[in-house]
Amino acid sequence: EIVLTQSPGTLSLSPGERATLSCRASQSISSTYLAWYQQKPGQAPRLLIFATSTRATGIPDRFSGSGSGTAFTLTVSRLEPEDFAVYYCQHYDSSPPMHTFGQGTKLEIK
Amino acid sequence: EVQLVQSETEVKKPGESLKISCKGSGYNFTNYWIGWVRQMPGKGLEWMGIIYPGDSDTRYSPSFQGQVTMSADRSTSVAYLQWSSLKASDTAMYFCARLVPVFAPSQWGQGTLVIVSS
Numbered sequence: 001e002i003v004l005t006q007s008p009g010t011l012s013l014s015p016g017e018r019a020t021l022s023c024r025a026s027q028s029i030s031s032t033y034l035a036w037y038q039q040k041p042g043q044a045p046r047l048l049i050f051a052t053s054t055r056a057t058g059i060p061d062r063f064s065g066s067g068s069g070t071a072f073t074l075t076v077s078r079l080e081p082e083d084f085a086v087y088y089c090q091h092y093d094s095s096p097p098m099h100t101f102g103q104g105t106k107l108e109i110k
Numbered sequence: 111e112v113q114l115v116q117s118e119t120e121v122k123k124p125g126e127s128l129k130i131s132c133k134g135s136g137y138n139f140t141n142y143w144i145g146w147v148r149q150m151p152g153k154g155l156e157w158m159g160i161i162y163p164g165d166s167d168t169r170y171s172p173s174f175q176g177q178v179t180m181s182a183d184r185s186t187s188v189a190y191l192q193w194s195s196l197k198a199s200d201t202a203m204y205f206c207a208r209l210v211p212v213f214a215p216s217q218w219g220q221g222t223l224v225i226v227s228s
Contacts, residue, residue, distance in 0.1 A: 001172070032213065033213045033214075035213070035214035037155075039155070044205050044207075044218035044219065044220060044221055045147075045155060045205070045218060046218075047214055047215065047216040050211065050213070050214035050216075051213075051214070056214075056216055057216075086154075088154065088155055090214065092212070092213035092214065094213075096169060097143075097160060097169050097212075098157070098169065098171060099145065099157040099160075099171075099213075100157060101154060101155045101156065101157060102154075103154050104154040104155070
């Protein structure tokens with residue numbers, strides 16, 4: 001079973017700054033099956049990025065994803081007030097079908 | 111418009127049974143996997159498993175195997191998550207999601223809060 005470890009646990013930044021969030025897999029995974037979600041309090045998760053670097057519909061281009069193998073990154077180039085939330089990476093294993101989330105990174109206003 | 115509408119908040123006692131629902135609309139319910147995700151208070155997201163309404167093929171995450179039962183009714187386009195005997199530790203928000211794409215679900219229900227307390 002793949003384990004995803006996100007770092008840092010909490011990231012304190014100011015609007016306008018750049019945010020870099022890390023997700024490490026316990027073993028090498030296909031970049032097709034790595035996604036990022038944003039969750040705000042009281043809301044369902046929202047898909048930001050799939051297949052490591054493809055933005056979902058309607059996601060601003062300040063969000064970008066990169067990585068391969070066991071190391072993946074979500075970058076927010078210039079933080080807007082609405083970007084402060086919890087971010088999760090997620091992996092899908094096709095055989096057998098199974099999804100796994102990382103434990104999350106909380107992005108908070110400094 | 112594709113929608114997933116979940117049932118309302120439930121307050122139950124330990125040992126009671128419960129079935130919560132997720133109704134899909136705006137698409138062919140039979141043809142897409144539905145997944146369930148648990149979020150305990152103040153904690154992260156956990157995948158519980160997935161079900162294919164077309165043939166009720168169900169895959170549980172190891173942590174949830176034997177703890178819950180997933181089902182789907184094709185005639186009413188509703189997926190269900192049920193417990194036979196609730197525990198206080200089942201207190202959580204539960205989300206359903208339509209697996210489109212299957213590897214990164216983009217459509218989610220609004221969540222059902224389950225509170226289990228004596």
